[in-house]
Amino acid sequence: DIQMTQSPSFLSASVGDRVAITCRASQGISNYLAWYQQKPGKVPKLLIYGASTLQSGVPSRFSGSGSGTDFTLTISSLQPEDVATYYCQKYDSAPPTFGPGTKVDF
Amino acid sequence: EVQLLQSGGGLVQPGGSLRLSCVASGFTFSNYAMSWVRQAPGKGLEWVSTISGPGSSTHYADSLKGRFTISRDASRNTLYLQMNSLRVEDTAVYFCAKEGSLIIGVDYLDYWGQGTLVAVSS
Numbered sequence: 001d002i003q004m005t006q007s008p009s010f011l012s013a014s015v016g017d018r019v020a021i022t023c024r025a026s027q028g029i030s031n032y033l034a035w036y037q038q039k040p041g042k043v044p045k046l047l048i049y050g051a052s053t054l055q056s057g058v059p060s061r062f063s064g065s066g067s068g069t070d071f072t073l074t075i076s077s078l079q080p081e082d083v084a085t086y087y088c089q090k091y092d093s094a095p096p097t098f099g100p101g102t103k104v105d106f
Numbered sequence: 107e108v109q110l111l112q113s114g115g116g117l118v119q120p121g122g123s124l125r126l127s128c129v130a131s132g133f134t135f136s137n138y139a140m141s142w143v144r145q146a147p148g149k150g151l152e153w154v155s156t157i158s159g160p161g162s163s164t165h166y167a168d169s170l171k172g173r174f175t176i177s178r179d180a181s182r183n184t185l186y187l188q189m190n191s192l193r194v195e196d197t198a199v200y201f202c203a204k205e206g207s208l209i210i211g212v213d214y215l216d217y218w219g220q221g222t223l224v225a226v227s228s
Contacts, residue, residue: 001168034214036151043221044143044151049206049214087151089214094165096141096212098151 002027004090006099014106019075021102023088028068032092035064035073038101039084047086048073078104108132108217110202115222122192122226128185128202128219135183136160139205141215142176142187144198144224154200155187156212165212192226199223 003026013019023033031051036044046055048064051071061076075082083106088099114126128140142154155176156165164176175188185202200222203215 036215038151043201043218044215045218046206046214046216049216055216085150089151089153091212091214094156094212095167096153096156098143098153101150 001095002029002090002092002097004088004097004099006086006088006102008102009100010103010105012105013078015078015080017078019078019082019104021073021086021104023066023071023073023099025069025071025090029090029092031067032090033064033066033071034089034091035062036087036089037082037084038087044087075104080106108204110204110217110219112200112202112219112222115200115224117225117227118192119228120192120194120226123188123190124192124224125189126187126200126202126222126224130183130185130204133204135178136180137208139211139213140176140178140185141203141205141212142185143201143203143215143218144196145201145221146195146198149198152198156205157185158210159208163210189224192224194226197224197226 033051035048038044052064085101111129141156157176173191177186202219204217205213206216
């Protein structure tokens with residue numbers, strides 16, 4: 001099975017910072033990559049699918065890039081409400097494995 | 107508005123069984139594959155199982171080793187997860203989720219249920 005890794009596992013930043021989270025697949029998955037945001041005690045929320053397509057209603061400060069094995073989630077200007085854990089997920093084929101998560105805090 | 111309303115969690119002893127339900131509304135249920143994802147306390151997200159829109163195809167995480175069964179009832183717009191031979195390590199919040207497109211196979215998850223806690227303990 002394809003393994004997913006994320007870096008860093010924890011990220012401390014300030015309001016207004018540009019933040020980047022990396023997700024890497026152990027084999028190529030084309031652009032079958034999604035990003036989710038999970039705030040403490042809340043349900044995961046889809047942010048991006050197809051590696052770079054923004055889900056409806058998601059603020060434009062979120063963006064995704066990459067293809068093959070290396071992907072990036074970027075928050076252009078970090079806001080207080082962005083404190084959360086971010087997960088990538090590959091969905092090219094079963095199993096649709098999640099990455100271990102990146103916790104973003106101030 | 108898409109809604110996924112979960113029920114059926116609770117406390118169960120090791121070796122016991124439990125069935126989770128997820129009632130869907132706001133979309134054509136039989137058109138979309140559905141999944142279960144779990145999250146152990148303080149841990150990350152773990153995919154559990156996916157069932158196709160018609161219910162004819164299923165996928166499971168290898169770690170479940172045949173103990174869990176996913177199913178769906180189109181007449182009730184309801185997704186199920188039957189969990190047997192439960193272990194302490196199955197303790198988690200279980201989420202149902204709708205797949206995002208009409209493709210065959212696994213997909214991204216665009217709507218999630220509220221989650222239900224399954225606690226396995228003696």
